[in-house]
Amino acid sequence: MKGPQIAIEQKMLSNGLRVVIAPDSAAPVVTVGVYYKIGFRLEPQGRSGFAHLFEHMMFQGSANAPKMEHIKLINSSGGVLNGSTMYDVTNYYEAVPSNALGRVLWLEADRMRTLKVDDENLNNQRDVVKEEVRVNVLNQPYGGFPWLDMPPVAFRNWANAHNFYGDFADLDAASLADVRAFFKTYYLPNNAVLLILGDVKPEEGFSLAEKYFADIPAGPKPPFADPAEPVQTEERCGHVEEKFGTLPAIAIGYVLPPRRSAEWCAMGLLDQALHGGRAGRIHRNLVLEKQIAVEADGGVDDIFGYNGPAQMTTRILHKPEISADATVAAFDWVIREVQEKGITADELEQLKIKWRSDYYAMLEGGRGGYMPKYGLMHLLACFSLFDGEPQLVNAILDGFLQVTPEQVQSAAKKYLRKENRAIVFRSPANLGVKEVA
Amino acid sequence: MATSPSQAPNLVPALSAERAVHWPKRVKCKLANGLEIVVVESHSIPRFHGQLFFRSGNAAVSHRAPGLAEMTATMVRTGTAKRASRQIEEDLRRLGADLSSSAGQDTSAISFGGLSEFAEPLLALVNELTREASFPEGEFERERRQKLEEVKLERTQPGFLAGERLRKVLFGEHPYARVSASEAQVAAYKIADLQTVYREAYTPENGTLLLVGDFEPKAILAIVEKIFAPWSGKKPAVPAAIAPANPRGRRVYLVHVPGAVQTQILCGCHSITRRHPHWVKLGLTNSLYGGAFNSRLVMNIREAKGYTYSPRSSVNALQQHGYFSVSAAVRNDVVAASLTEIFYEIDKLRSLPVPESELADAQNYLTGVFSMGLATQDGLLSQIGTVALNELPDDYLETYRDKVRALTPADLQATAQKYLDSANTQIVLVGDRSEIETQAALFGELEMYDVQGGRLS
Numbered sequence: 001m002k003g004p005q006i007a008i009e010q011k012m013l014s015n016g017l018r019v020v021i022a023p024d025s026a027a028p029v030v031t032v033g034v035y036y037k038i039g040f041r042l043e044p045q046g047r048s049g050f051a052h053l054f055e056h057m058m059f060q061g062s063a064n065a066p067k068m069e070h071i072k073l074i075n076s077s078g079g080v081l082n083g084s085t086m087y088d089v090t091n092y093y094e095a096v097p098s099n100a101l102g103r104v105l106w107l108e109a110d111r112m113r114t115l116k117v118d119d120e121n122l123n124n125q126r127d128v129v130k131e132e133v134r135v136n137v138l139n140q141p142y143g144g145f146p147w148l149d150m151p152p153v154a155f156r157n158w159a160n161a162h163n164f165y166g167d168f169a170d171l172d173a174a175s176l177a178d179v180r181a182f183f184k185t186y187y188l189p190n191n192a193v194l195l196i197l198g199d200v201k202p203e204e205g206f207s208l209a210e211k212y213f214a215d216i217p218a219g220p221k222p223p224f225a226d227p228a229e230p231v232q233t234e235e236r237c238g239h240v241e242e243k244f245g246t247l248p249a250i251a252i253g254y255v256l257p258p259r260r261s262a263e264w265c266a267m268g269l270l271d272q273a274l275h276g277g278r279a280g281r282i283h284r285n286l287v288l289e290k291q292i293a294v295e296a297d298g299g300v301d302d303i304f305g306y307n308g309p310a311q312m313t314t315r316i317l318h319k320p321e322i323s324a325d326a327t328v329a330a331f332d333w334v335i336r337e338v339q340e341k342g343i344t345a346d347e348l349e350q351l352k353i354k355w356r357s358d359y360y361a362m363l364e365g366g367r368g369g370y371m372p373k374y375g376l377m378h379l380l381a382c383f384s385l386f387d388g389e390p391q392l393v394n395a396i397l398d399g400f401l402q403v404t405p406e407q408v409q410s411a412a413k414k415y416l417r418k419e420n421r422a423i424v425f426r427s428p429a430n431l432g433v434k435e436v437a
Numbered sequence: 438m439a440t441s442p443s444q445a446p447n448l449v450p451a452l453s454a455e456r457a458v459h460w461p462k463r464v465k466c467k468l469a470n471g472l473e474i475v476v477v478e479s480h481s482i483p484r485f486h487g488q489l490f491f492r493s494g495n496a497a498v499s500h501r502a503p504g505l506a507e508m509t510a511t512m513v514r515t516g517t518a519k520r521a522s523r524q525i526e527e528d529l530r531r532l533g534a535d536l537s538s539s540a541g542q543d544t545s546a547i548s549f550g551g552l553s554e555f556a557e558p559l560l561a562l563v564n565e566l567t568r569e570a571s572f573p574e575g576e577f578e579r580e581r582r583q584k585l586e587e588v589k590l591e592r593t594q595p596g597f598l599a600g601e602r603l604r605k606v607l608f609g610e611h612p613y614a615r616v617s618a619s620e621a622q623v624a625a626y627k628i629a630d631l632q633t634v635y636r637e638a639y640t641p642e643n644g645t646l647l648l649v650g651d652f653e654p655k656a657i658l659a660i661v662e663k664i665f666a667p668w669s670g671k672k673p674a675v676p677a678a679i680a681p682a683n684p685r686g687r688r689v690y691l692v693h694v695p696g697a698v699q700t701q702i703l704c705g706c707h708s709i710t711r712r713h714p715h716w717v718k719l720g721l722t723n724s725l726y727g728g729a730f731n732s733r734l735v736m737n738i739r740e741a742k743g744y745t746y747s748p749r750s751s752v753n754a755l756q757q758h759g760y761f762s763v764s765a766a767v768r769n770d771v772v773a774a775s776l777t778e779i780f781y782e783i784d785k786l787r788s789l790p791v792p793e794s795e796l797a798d799a800q801n802y803l804t805g806v807f808s809m810g811l812a813t814q815d816g817l818l819s820q821i822g823t824v825a826l827n828e829l830p831d832d833y834l835e836t837y838r839d840k841v842r843a844l845t846p847a848d849l850q851a852t853a854q855k856y857l858d859s860a861n862t863q864i865v866l867v868g869d870r871s872e873i874e875t876q877a878a879l880f881g882e883l884e885m886y887d888v889q890g891g892r893l894s
Contacts, residue, residue, distance in 0.1 A: 024481075026481060028808070029811065064448045064449075068736060072798065073449060074731075076731065076801050078802060078805015079805055099452045102453065103450045124740065124741070124743040127768075128743050128746050129746070130768075131699065131745050131766060131767065134766065135747065141594060199456065245590060278522075278526045284523065284526075287583075291579055291582070349531075350527060350530045353533040356533060357484060357533025357552045360483060364481050365813070372812035372816070373812070
């Protein structure tokens, strides 16, 4: 089955900035992204949460666009914008009517060249980020579960194991000097990729990119702390108290095979077999059939978007009258079944059709109902920064469609082992009893 | 605070000429059984998206029990005369499809998307769920237990608690005041009641089918006709709802959550529905006040003062009534300060005309974002869904941007005076009373509740 081929053109500017253009004139809208190869995994020790705080600072002023000017210019051009911090990349993106392309590129270049912020901006955004952490984590039932709870249990390398949203003491310790140093080290044209998607003619896009970005000086290649983990030899467990929620929760995460290996493709489909919605084996067994859990979902989050240790994580909210032991035992039964019996050719065929359909939807997909082609942008950026090959967006699907039932079973045997997993129990404070698996 | 763009007038690139916005053709038709259909071609990816909605939601049956339409919708995918639950889920996967069934206050809907190559079998499955759902006993008991846990969990979410209280305050005895069922009400749900809702609401006369995607309209219409033509059923009688009283004066409603480390603010007052002639004016006024990143509210309490991460105002248009609301989750020690700024910005819009340049910025924002819906199948589906549900004129998409551009500072000021009803805006605060009670009492007579809805004082 040959899917849609995305037209891609790319160029490297003399300062090392890669420019990737995917033209599509169907709608008069253009999406622009700038991805920097720095995420929360590699933020400095003693500065947990800094990569994300820094992302906020990128909206606080550059040489020719003082505080608020960036947001104002995008909104008043008819566009929307945002940024996000991930494990290995940080992105800044805009979707605008295509007549604003020049303006958007000028703005992105201005903040890549010079960040112009002061203590007042920093204090302001530190306050904003603390309210972000409160609204998403500290004042919500199951806030941060399992994405903040799992890493310290699963990993031993600080890069992978720390609090990515940031301890408040670390956020308080962040200074303007830290902001400047981080910018100088990582926010370089030769550590970034510029993406222009949608209503743009490639020659026009390249010429605007050249005009605004080419004179931004390159810097020394940023130092990268190795995020590799020591070999795990035991099952790891941790406990977290749930302050508001009423149900006990369990998260179980298995470390993934190296990305772009054949095993990684097999694991992607195995993940679908286990977590693919209500047809997935875990939901079917735990929620629909045995009725132990009220919710059981999860899986690999953003399989194309990481460049270091990552997990496939199941998230379970189970009935309080069922013990944590019994819940984990029921989960283990599902895992053992796929290890011992594998999956049928028919099931694999269903999984591949769904995988292909999801992949197309992702390419077009917005983010929260806006930002056309966010998914395509994200893939092109990650394949550029991690692999130097944005064209992978047209080829990566093939590897998944070639997976055999034997490969799925063997990935299950090799990766879904207890010595390759971590479990976090998040138990409501009001239940009183702490159960141990 | 915001700085004027004139600081760097020579550097900011001017906008080039705008490319014309062309909305794709909507092919509309109605089957003999009354089912309305709207089809739009979009060939961006080899998929399609659709929705079959019915003009009956929780509000229409809330006199029987709150959330009954939602529970009915939940059950619709759990079994039919021909397929058991597991079969339905595996068949969806085999078609590369996603499907959800849900109900809001005004509608019940089955939403779906999948590969175009499997459009016919997916539409056939949607048809089966719509006409032959079997409401299996075992599935019902399981779903009801899950719903019980869900309604318990809701009471731990600040956003839910704030929304629930504001709806009660604004809509009183009207069904819109009931946003969720209690545990006892869920426990009392009966299959027969759900089947009644299903029989009454899921009929072609009550339904609209929207399809957007990679297909030829003629071909897809032929498939739709073949699948849905044999269906029949009348529009249900709708019980007349009494008009809710519009609360006068400003009162403060505090929902006490012990140990809350932040306070959820939600303020609101009555406004209008989507069909109202002032809708576009109110939309622009809201956008300038707090509906966009570059809005006055966000600039003030986030970017200048750092009180909150995500302040927002919205116009919530239900079918019978609408309301305007402002929300922000703020630090406990700045609840009074935040409310002061929220009302300052409302009163400023009511008192002073908006500067022309700020108006132009807001007009550009709203018109630009509106046409972003063109670029994706989902975006198109959402736009044609708004038109169909609210029975807006056929040229709504084509004329909306011109209507926004025609508005003046005087229009906005008059709109703010009418619909940003500062003096009669109700204030809901969800937080720990020991931290915020004194601040709350500064803004009006105070009523306090626990998370279960019980009156504390």
